[in-house]
Amino acid sequence: MAAAVVSTNGVATPSDWQDRYHHIDQILDRPGPRTDPSFLAGDEVKDFLRNSCKILVIGAGGLGCEILANLALSGFKDIHVIDMDTIDISNLNRQFLFRPADVGKAKAIVAAEFVMNRVPGVKVTPYYGKIQDKDDDYYVQFNLVICGLDSVEARRWINATLVNLVDPENPESLKPLIDGGTEGFKGQARVILPTVSSCYECSLDMLNKPTAFPICTIANTPRLPEHCIEWASVLEWPRVHADKKLDTDDPEHISWLYTIAAARAKEFKIEGVTWSLTQGVVKNVIPAIASTNAIIAASCCNEAFKIATSSAAYLNNYFMLIGTEGVYSYTFEHEKRDHCPVCGNESLEISINREWTVERLIEMLVEKQDIQIKKPSLSTPDKPIYFQSPPQLEEATRPNLEKKVADLVADGGEITVTATTLPFNLSLRITYT
Amino acid sequence: MTGSSHEFQDIEEATTALQSQPDNKTRRYDRQLRLWAASGQSALESSRILVISASATSSSVLKNLVLPGIGHFTILDHASVSHSDAGNNFFLEGFKSIGKSRAEEAVRLLSELNDGVEGKADTRTLESILDTQPEWFATFTLVITHNLEQTILEKLSSLLWSDDTYPPLAVIRSAGFLAEFFIQFHEHNIIESHSETSPSLRIDKPFPALLEHALSLDLSSMDPTEHGHIPYVTILVRALEDWKKKHDGNPPKSYAEKKEFKQGILALKVKYDEENFDEAEAQAYRCWSETKVPSEISALFSDPRLASLGPTSPPFFHLLAALRDFTLLPPYALPLSPTLPDMKSDTNNYIHLQRLYKTQAEEEKRVFKSLLTVPIEDSLVDSLVKNAHALQIMQGKKWGTFDSEKSALVNSLSVSPKETSTHLALSALFTLLSRQPDIPPTEEALRTEIQSVIGQGVELPEQLDDALGEIVRAPTAELPNVAAFLGGMVAQEVIKIITKQYVPANGYCVIDLIETWTGVIGN
Ligand SMILES: [Zn+2]
Numbered sequence: 001m002a003a004a005v006v007s008t009n010g011v012a013t014p015s016d017w018q019d020r021y022h023h024i025d026q027i028l029d030r031p032g033p034r035t036d037p038s039f040l041a042g043d044e045v046k047d048f049l050r051n052s053c054k055i056l057v058i059g060a061g062g063l064g065c066e067i068l069a070n071l072a073l074s075g076f077k078d079i080h081v082i083d084m085d086t087i088d089i090s091n092l093n094r095q096f097l098f099r100p101a102d103v104g105k106a107k108a109i110v111a112a113e114f115v116m117n118r119v120p121g122v123k124v125t126p127y128y129g130k131i132q133d134k135d136d137d138y139y140v141q142f143n144l145v146i147c148g149l150d151s152v153e154a155r156r157w158i159n160a161t162l163v164n165l166v167d168p169e170n171p172e173s174l175k176p177l178i179d180g181g182t183e184g185f186k187g188q189a190r191v192i193l194p195t196v197s198s199c200y201e202c203s204l205d206m207l208n209k210p211t212a213f214p215i216c217t218i219a220n221t222p223r224l225p226e227h228c229i230e231w232a233s234v235l236e237w238p239r240v241h242a243d244k245k246l247d248t249d250d251p252e253h254i255s256w257l258y259t260i261a262a263a264r265a266k267e268f269k270i271e272g273v274t275w276s277l278t279q280g281v282v283k284n285v286i287p288a289i290a291s292t293n294a295i296i297a298a299s300c301c302n303e304a305f306k307i308a309t310s311s312a313a314y315l316n317n318y319f320m321l322i323g324t325e326g327v328y329s330y331t332f333e334h335e336k337r338d339h340c341p342v343c344g345n346e347s348l349e350i351s352i353n354r355e356w357t358v359e360r361l362i363e364m365l366v367e368k369q370d371i372q373i374k375k376p377s378l379s380t381p382d383k384p385i386y387f388q389s390p391p392q393l394e395e396a397t398r399p400n401l402e403k404k405v406a407d408l409v410a411d412g413g414e415i416t417v418t419a420t421t422l423p424f425n426l427s428l429r430i431t432y433t
Numbered sequence: 434m435t436g437s438s439h440e441f442q443d444i445e446e447a448t449t450a451l452q453s454q455p456d457n458k459t460r461r462y463d464r465q466l467r468l469w470a471a472s473g474q475s476a477l478e479s480s481r482i483l484v485i486s487a488s489a490t491s492s493s494v495l496k497n498l499v500l501p502g503i504g505h506f507t508i509l510d511h512a513s514v515s516h517s518d519a520g521n522n523f524f525l526e527g528f529k530s531i532g533k534s535r536a537e538e539a540v541r542l543l544s545e546l547n548d549g550v551e552g553k554a555d556t557r558t559l560e561s562i563l564d565t566q567p568e569w570f571a572t573f574t575l576v577i578t579h580n581l582e583q584t585i586l587e588k589l590s591s592l593l594w595s596d597d598t599y600p601p602l603a604v605i606r607s608a609g610f611l612a613e614f615f616i617q618f619h620e621h622n623i624i625e626s627h628s629e630t631s632p633s634l635r636i637d638k639p640f641p642a643l644l645e646h647a648l649s650l651d652l653s654s655m656d657p658t659e660h661g662h663i664p665y666v667t668i669l670v671r672a673l674e675d676w677k678k679k680h681d682g683n684p685p686k687s688y689a690e691k692k693e694f695k696q697g698i699l700a701l702k703v704k705y706d707e708e709n710f711d712e713a714e715a716q717a718y719r720c721w722s723e724t725k726v727p728s729e730i731s732a733l734f735s736d737p738r739l740a741s742l743g744p745t746s747p748p749f750f751h752l753l754a755a756l757r758d759f760t761l762l763p764p765y766a767l768p769l770s771p772t773l774p775d776m777k778s779d780t781n782n783y784i785h786l787q788r789l790y791k792t793q794a795e796e797e798k799r800v801f802k803s804l805l806t807v808p809i810e811d812s813l814v815d816s817l818v819k820n821a822h823a824l825q826i827m828q829g830k831k832w833g834t835f836d837s838e839k840s841a842l843v844n845s846l847s848v849s850p851k852e853t854s855t856h857l858a859l860s861a862l863f864t865l866l867s868r869q870p871d872i873p874p875t876e877e878a879l880r881t882e883i884q885s886v887i888g889q890g891v892e893l894p895e896q897l898d899d900a901l902g903e904i905v906r907a908p909t910a911e912l913p914n915v916a917a918f919l920g921g922m923v924a925q926e927v928i929k930i931i932t933k934q935y936v937p938a939n940g941y942c943v944i945d946l947i948e949t950w951t952g953v954i955g956n
Binding site (some may be wrong): 015020021022023024026066069073074092096100185189220221222254255262269270275276286289290293295296297299305312315316319321323324 | 460
């Protein structure tokens, strides 16, 4: 029994014992029928995977915990993980690297320690914070990025960042992005080769539209328990608590909303306001289970392994799973969108009514399924139209909100849309009807 | 009205009893309770799962069952941890576990995931239990095997199939990037299928209170605000009744009539922006989709067990018999669902309509209950009435039956060539390994075996080359990612079986993690 002893964090641990990679080496020692001829079977690929490949995992939650464990067992030894969250008791039904005693601690740190303890010789470097804290110099150091996030905004950010990173002169600058997501028994995994294949922004219109209740329904004519809960959180909380911010993670706050919503429901004879529904509505809770996360995370890591080693063809490029009725899955190639504001190179043609004001145009940009920019700032090539910030500029451009777009931009003219939350510009070509 | 005081009490109860903050257990399971509710959770908590071998795949399945909180699991495995086990199973402690009992190590580490779950390691051999204590298997809710040797798997599968007091059996097989699983069960009945099709609103067959309400509206002289808040259901019932009066009692039939009916609805608008009338026009198809017993449900009524129903029959069949009898009464439909979808309206109009549906649903439930010949708990009756349109009885098969049906295999090869090829390749691998465990199979030997299974003259599809090549490349490789993928897939199906919610896969679920696809065959 030949067990090499190496040192990690100053503690001697037996690592890379004989036959440790018995299973994986069957794949790495010889090609299969669907392996690219560039595959360097044997020591060369093992050396790259185990000694030089550097991978970044974004998110240490439901998908992230699974991803870290899978990568470590697959032979990735230099893993970095970013997560800004702390552990909540409701994570414990699936985030299997955490225990009740860990509640309140940083996910990234606890997950990294757990994996390093369990899988000898693997280095996991955690960062407890936001992905936006890091710049291009940070992201450029990785060979691959895997995303297990529940936030659309964060995904758009990392997607745009990796697309911007691509320098056509330097193939190393192209960082494959593997993205996973789940909801209940459903999930999806995809491979994005920035600038080469369809990116996250290209498929924005595939997202379900979030349910939004009209304010007049909430205020005047509620029918559903959700309407009463929205009334409590959107109208009553700010009225009663003035400047105190609603913290949807605070059970006391949820209880307050629940009490208020229940009273309103009683007044209108509406049934069905419960504590759990209240929490679900105000936090936008998505059902989540260990098994679905396991499937999607495994799929993401499997793609990472195949891309890093070239040992087999990889997913081209979208895998969608629906597990509610039997096992249904669909694998397909999602096409690039010509007018993608991130990876496309054409501006988006938009035809609007000649009477539309700037404010109306902004409303459309927020709502339109393939755009969805929360706080867009608008400018023409030579002057600002409306800026959300800084305050002085906002104030200076505010009068434009009521002006007609047609008075500011000629037919066929261009408007550039930016948003502080997204690292890209969207260029619109405006025509009038 | 006699029901009114009772009804009032219901509203009071439903809207005043304030719940306190959820306890720790509810908070821990919150994200899954939103999928299968307390009833599903309690089914999970009373389940006992037997897993044969503590391989990486088996441990992954268990992880995904321990986390949501099954009651008990036993790992049956007499092996000790090998060097290669220690390298690919997260529920072993790497080098430290080598040489220790594989079952005990895995049970110890899996148990850390959830204090509420009982785990047990059993280091006997499967052979000895099959020989001396077959009844032991009946103490479990479900049995799971991974890459179990063919001969003993056949023995286990035959035993568990021999009598329906034995539990379902999940059979998992994998080699390199290829895998499949099959769940052997005799029958699986589902009430809460969480179907996405919604039950009928009975617009074409309105119950008396609904019809009366729709006819009582004076649309022409109504206050305009009120007019803009009439729910589409009421509009449609009214418009359909008015139409029928002018058309010998018939609903719109031809395309032209349907178009005319829709235009008639829009013509009722008093203001151009009345969204409720737009909604009514969009939903007008409900007027000519006849409310009747769906054919899948009436098919269940011919089940022979309804004819021989006795006091010891399972509650499901008593409920089904009552449902059949209910549909023999006017309006010859399933019991009305108490849930009304949201629609453009205001509080008073919507809540009033909701009360009409609720009251009628209560009444129909009372009739339904009177047709039951044995007492059945209310929650089950409620659930049946709510889900009557989507009940399912699934008939399963014995593991391996598919491989003995040449014509089914040949047909499957032409309909689903890549799935069937992968299945045949995996089956051939395990057959050969069982004959000569230490000899890695060649592509030729596998092909010969497959040809003998499906018949000599049958042409093999080119997709088979891809599968065979991968099998020969890595015949005994249990890749961590494939193990994790299977762990999720199988756990998900097991949860559906245990909770009797959602619809499990029936047949062989075949998986290729090179191109990343799954497909179900042999059902
Ligand atoms: Zn794009």
